[in-house]
Amino acid sequence: MNLPKYVLARIGFYVFVVIVATAFALPLLWLLLAPFGRQATLAVRIPSEPTLANFVSVFRNAFAMRALFVNSIIQAVGAMLLITAVATLTAYSLSRIRLPGRDMFVYMLILFSSVVTGSAAMVPIFLLIFELGLIDSHTGVILVFTGGLLPVAIFIMRDFMQSLPKSYEESALVNGASTLQMLRHVVLPLTRPGMMVIGIWAFVNVWGSFLIPFILLRSPDRMPAATATYSFYTEAGTPVITLVSAYALLYILPVLALYLFVNWRYGFQFFGGIKS
Amino acid sequence: MARVLFENVTKEFGSVKAVNDVSLEIQDGELLCLLGPSGCGKTTTLRLIAGLETATSGRIHIGDTDVTRFSPKDRDVGMVFQDYALYPHMNLADNIAYPLKVRKVREAARMERAKEVADHLRIGHLMERLPGQISGGQQQRTSVARAVVHEPRVFLFDEPLSNLDAKLRLESRGFIKHLQQEMGVTAVYVTHDQAEAMALADRIAVMQDGVIVQIGSPLEIYRNPQTSFVANFLGSPPMNLFDAEVRNGSFVGSSFELDAKGVKEHSALNDGDSVTLGIRPEHVRVSPKPMKNSIASELYAFEALGPESILSFRIDEQLLVARAFGDDPPEIEMGQTAYLSFEPRHLHLFNEHGSRVNAD
Numbered sequence: 001m002n003l004p005k006y007v008l009a010r011i012g013f014y015v016f017v018v019i020v021a022t023a024f025a026l027p028l029l030w031l032l033l034a035p036f037g038r039q040a041t042l043a044v045r046i047p048s049e050p051t052l053a054n055f056v057s058v059f060r061n062a063f064a065m066r067a068l069f070v071n072s073i074i075q076a077v078g079a080m081l082l083i084t085a086v087a088t089l090t091a092y093s094l095s096r097i098r099l100p101g102r103d104m105f106v107y108m109l110i111l112f113s114s115v116v117t118g119s120a121a122m123v124p125i126f127l128l129i130f131e132l133g134l135i136d137s138h139t140g141v142i143l144v145f146t147g148g149l150l151p152v153a154i155f156i157m158r159d160f161m162q163s164l165p166k167s168y169e170e171s172a173l174v175n176g177a178s179t180l181q182m183l184r185h186v187v188l189p190l191t192r193p194g195m196m197v198i199g200i201w202a203f204v205n206v207w208g209s210f211l212i213p214f215i216l217l218r219s220p221d222r223m224p225a226a227t228a229t230y231s232f233y234t235e236a237g238t239p240v241i242t243l244v245s246a247y248a249l250l251y252i253l254p255v256l257a258l259y260l261f262v263n264w265r266y267g268f269q270f271f272g273g274i275k276s
Numbered sequence: 277m278a279r280v281l282f283e284n285v286t287k288e289f290g291s292v293k294a295v296n297d298v299s300l301e302i303q304d305g306e307l308l309c310l311l312g313p314s315g316c317g318k319t320t321t322l323r324l325i326a327g328l329e330t331a332t333s334g335r336i337h338i339g340d341t342d343v344t345r346f347s348p349k350d351r352d353v354g355m356v357f358q359d360y361a362l363y364p365h366m367n368l369a370d371n372i373a374y375p376l377k378v379r380k381v382r383e384a385a386r387m388e389r390a391k392e393v394a395d396h397l398r399i400g401h402l403m404e405r406l407p408g409q410i411s412g413g414q415q416q417r418t419s420v421a422r423a424v425v426h427e428p429r430v431f432l433f434d435e436p437l438s439n440l441d442a443k444l445r446l447e448s449r450g451f452i453k454h455l456q457q458e459m460g461v462t463a464v465y466v467t468h469d470q471a472e473a474m475a476l477a478d479r480i481a482v483m484q485d486g487v488i489v490q491i492g493s494p495l496e497i498y499r500n501p502q503t504s505f506v507a508n509f510l511g512s513p514p515m516n517l518f519d520a521e522v523r524n525g526s527f528v529g530s531s532f533e534l535d536a537k538g539v540k541e542h543s544a545l546n547d548g549d550s551v552t553l554g555i556r557p558e559h560v561r562v563s564p565k566p567m568k569n570s571i572a573s574e575l576y577a578f579e580a581l582g583p584e585s586i587l588s589f590r591i592d593e594q595l596l597v598a599r600a601f602g603d604d605p606p607e608i609e610m611g612q613t614a615y616l617s618f619e620p621r622h623l624h625l626f627n628e629h630g631s632r633v634n635a636d
């Protein structure tokens with residue numbers, strides 16, 4: 001190839017990459033710096049006199065702290081466990097049992113799921129949860145999230161399960177394992193990476209959702225962090241940027257912690273089939 | 277250690293009869309090869325013994341027990357899967373000891389036994405590795421070790437060598453045969469490779485479309501194939517088969533005529549019958565000089581393989597393959613005409629349904 005042209009193409013490519021990377025990095029950088037500033041600003045700059053005062057006021061806000069460290073955790077962990085457990089069991093049976101119309105069933109589920117968490121269904125969902133007497137309860141929030149996220153979780157898990165050769169299970173049975181032993185010794189460990197992905201995905205989804213808890217919950221002491229951010233707005237409705245950014249920084253910590261924990265404990269590696 | 281008995285076993289998948297009314301007795305301590313082309317029902321037959329499939333009809337016995345409805349775990353068999361099916365999250369020690377673990381053998385005892393078997397198969401130094409960290413040949417040994425560790429009554433092998441390269445395949449073949457004889461265990465070995473079956477088997481059962489078409493010792497089947505399918509399936513290169521018609525004491529083909537004198541089976545045929553003539557490559561005599569009762573043809577291809585040479589001749593649309601042993605093959609140039617002849621006793625005759633024609 002002609003050398004100057006090649007060099008130009010390379011330079012163009014790097015410029016493009018830098019622009020894109022900056023577009024993504026700037027908000028994150030702001031999030032890391034703004035909480036330590038004295039004045040509210042939307043500019044990304046290292047604060048001249050860093051302070052922890054913003055964090056102190058955030059920690060003094062009992063409502064916001066309870067939202068973040070109790071309510072959000074209850075709802076996200078609850079939905080995560082429920083979704084992972086149900087998706088794993090459903091996906092396993094869907095991938096191992098021959099049923100007529102099995103694939104159709106999964107695609108229909110996917111279709112419906114976009115409806116459940118979409119805003120169009122908010123009124124019926126509100127009415128449904130109201131009729132069930134689950135308005136203003138963690139259970140109601142967890143169930144709605146589970147309903148909305150489960151189909152995609154099942155879809156992903158089923159794909160994952162189908163890529164596991166059946167011969168692992170068959171060899172366990174021939175080796176003398178009971179069905180339960182086979183599930184515990186072979187299927188569960190091999191499925192764990194998939195469960196981790198689904199679990200974290202579900203957690204992050206619930207953690208970051210605003211609309212559903214905002215509609216279904218009323219009492220301040222059940223609100224999750226996403227809605228509690230409103231407590232850092234002035235009465236005129238403008239955000240107090242120093243406090244919102246400090247709260248937002250705390251808000252991402254549990255997600256980060258979960259990710260690091262799972263990665264440390266189990267790793268995200270997949271055991272594929274053995275290559276020969 | 278036990279015999280395995282099939283009584284009129286049929287296995288249907290929807291409308292497909294994967295195994296069709298098979299009756300078969302595998303003797304105690306015998307190594308039986310199920311041989312046949314892909315899709316003929318070998319794996320299904322093996323899985324019926326293991327209990328991974330349930331027979332649609334018929335009965336299966338292992339030893340004196342009718343196991344037709346038994347679940348796999350109650351059948352006491354050891355199986356080597358085509359993809360080995362080693363558990364990727366367990367190290368070799370745990371993989372090999374797994375059948376003992378589910379049989380509630382104590383940790384120390386089962387590790388000792390696993391080590392003993394692994395040492396015997398020369399993988400004892402790899403016990404801490406994961407299956408993904410060892411070679412294909414070692415994976416294959418590991419899966420054999422896991423299948424034999426609890427001394428099952430029957431060994432089942434489903435094409436265990438098909439994932440290995442040619443050299444390793446020869447080596448593993450010898451080692452499986454040795455192990456099976458040493459342990460004296462009944463074994464069923466599935467393969468589509470006729471050479472593997474010939475080398476390993478005490479008896480071979482040749483399958484076609486879910487049916488066992490012939491069963492016998494390797495040499496019996498090689499020498500007396502009961503159908504043209506079996507004749508063509510065994511041997512490499514396979515038996516030459518040519519269609520002909522019986523006319524006035526001769527076999528008349530599209531471009532040849534052979535005197536039937538001396539062919540005993542001829543007595544069972546009538547004028548006008550269609551027959552398929554079969555001749556093994558090693559029984560074709562190639563001569564550069566004209567011979568009585570021979571087929572004249574030009575040399576089409578010549579392959580010198582060292583201890584033997586393969587010569588192909590074109591007869592109409594087909595090739596007739598001859599095999600000459602030793603270091604000095606017949607001196608024939610490409611395109612030169614040669615004269616091919618056979619001794620009458622080496623000729624195999626099959627009728628229009630493909631069944632062997634026997635002398636009256």
Ligand SMILES: Nc1ncnc2c1ncn2[C@@H]1O[C@H](COP(=O)(O)OP(=O)(O)O)[C@@H](O)[C@H]1O
Nearest residue numbers: 289292293294313314315316317318319320321
């Ligand atoms: N689980 C199954 N479902 C449907 N058809 C099957 C199944 N297993 C095998 N078959 C069919 O049964 C026939 C025999 O298959 P198999 O025993 O695997 O043959 P082989 O091992 O000799 O190649 C094939 O036609 C195959 O398509």
Ligand SMILES: [Mg+2]
Nearest residue numbers: 315318319320
């Ligand atoms: Mg097969």
